[in-house]
Amino acid sequence: MIPKPKQIELFDEYFQLPYAVKVAYDETDELMDDLLMTFHRDAYTDLWVDAGYSRRGGTMQIEFRLKDVGLPHPEGYELRISKNKIECYATDVLGFHYAYQTLLQLFYLALNHDKGMLQVQTIRDWPSYPWRGMHLDISRHFYDDEEIIPYSSWMAALKMNQLHLHLSDDQGWRLELERFPELTEKGAWRRIDEYTMYGGYLDEFNLDEILGVLEELRINVVPEIDLPGHAMAILSAYPQYACFPRDFEPLSVWGISEDIICAGNDKAVAFLKELVLEVSDLFPGPYFHIGGDEAPKHRWKECPKCQKRIKDLGLKDEEALQGWLIRELQQTLEQAGKTIMGWDEILDTGVDEKPIISVWRGDGLDAAKLAVENGNRFVICPNQYLYFDWRATPGKKGPHGVTSLEKVMSLNPQDYCFGRPDLLLGGQANMWTEHTPEFSDVRRMIFPRIFAAAEIFWNGKAEPDLPERIARLQEAFK
Ligand SMILES: [Zn+2]
Structure with missing residues (x-):
């Protein structure tokens, strides 16, 4: 990934990215509504057009939750990637934006270099400079x-x-x-x-x-x-x-x-x-x-x-x-x-x-x-x-x-x-x-x-x- 996330904890487990990714979020939050509009329009330039999809079956849920998980920066995010779902925590919509960019890279790398396999991991990340x-x-x-x-x-x-x-x-x-x-x-x-x-x-x-x-x-x-x-x-x-x-x-x-x-x-x-x-x-x-x-x-x-x-x-x-x-x-x-x-x-x-x-x-x-x-x-x-x-x-x-x-x-x-x-x-x-x-x-x-x-x-x-x-x-x- 580029830029490399600040902290990555890797577990000795892999899973196949499923066919469809379902995004879940707190529907009562306006910030999230705003962000989701971005998600649905992500392929401005075909940059990531095949990210998030694989030809095998199944679905996976990505959950975006506004929650303080003790990150040292307000624009930081935490991604918990497990076999069944991906959880993302942040306290600001910018944190979700950056988490989303990280996910797109992870999906791209898995699908294009690793036969669709993604490693179970936890990422904590935040910017050093504004x-x-x-x-x-x-x-x-x-x-x-x-x-x-x-x-x-x-x-x-x-x-x-x-x-x-x-x-x-x-x-x-x-x-x-x-x-x-x-x-x-x-x-x-x-x-x-x-x-x-x-x-x-x-x-x-x-x-x-x-x-x-x-x-x-x-x-x-x-x-x-x-x-x-x-x-x-x-x-x-x-x-x-x-x-x-x-x-x-x-x-x-x-x-x-x-x-x-x-x-x-x-x-x-x-x-x-x-x-x-x-x-x-x-x-x-x-x-x-x-x-x-x-x-x-x-x-x-x-x-x-x-x-x-x-x-x-x-x-x-x-x-x-x-x-x-x-x-x-x-x-x-x-x-x-x-x-x-x-x-x-x-x-x-x-x-x-x-x-x-x-x-x-x-x-x-x-x-x-x-x-x-x-x-x-x-x-x-x-x-x-x-x-x-x-x-x-x-x-x-x-x-x-x-x-x-x-x-x-x-x-x-x-x-x-x-x-x-x-x-x-x-x-x-x-x-x-x-x-x-x-x-x-x-x-x-x-x-x-x-x-x-x-x-x-x-x-x-x-x-x-x-x-x-x-x-x-x-x-x-x-
Ligand atoms: Zn002059």
């Missing part, structure tokens, strides 16, 4: 609900719970907003050649589909609008908000644009506030990622409006101006009930302790230390370990560095605590898509490394036998 995430860049190449939903169902099967969606960048804006139609009319399409445009965006229908299914998969979506850099798609729709307006187009090459949004222009700042509110309104979760990475300051250095803002506010430099802009957006989003997140560069701009930091540069240790010193909660996604657009095998030529399965397995979140384990929320693996034009490319890059990431985020470490467990399970992730 943040177990995957990121997906849908700007550089666009993926819609038909791809985001299977991506998320792989996450759910591995007990991951946060999907960080990178919705905007220099190369494309990917979310339809009624209030700002120009963003998708202009910002969602980039020129490939004289005759071809590339692009697309999530409309209301796509987003409803995604949010509906992900709610059942118990996955929260973190929307990211990258600001004030990585913003050429926004500037192609609203060039007046650049320091030096001209005709902009979404970039059709990879790299970072020198043109960023003007922090000295009051109208630009007011627009950004409306924009983040409009986007955050569409997502039910508590977080909003404002990006904040790789924002070159050349334009701000030359821009009279930006320089005037720095002077008027008595700011030290352009980094401090970015800090001011972040605080403006933070205030706006906090009033809307959201907690902001940002890439670790924002720690250089003088932010307060409230933003959650995505620690990404290098091995991430320096940024984690800075976050701890500043009192910020943080999520680790260091590129040397958790960038799955980096190639998995050394030797082959390609962009970026190498992040092998072994390298991912060697990640130890405890190294990042610097005396404040309470600030470390967990981890996420990032999937940037400059070089993965097809969804099959994305799948090829995240597997098998996602297994190691999921196990580390759930348990704090990857057990050495992970590769053998991957070999038994990976075929299930079609």
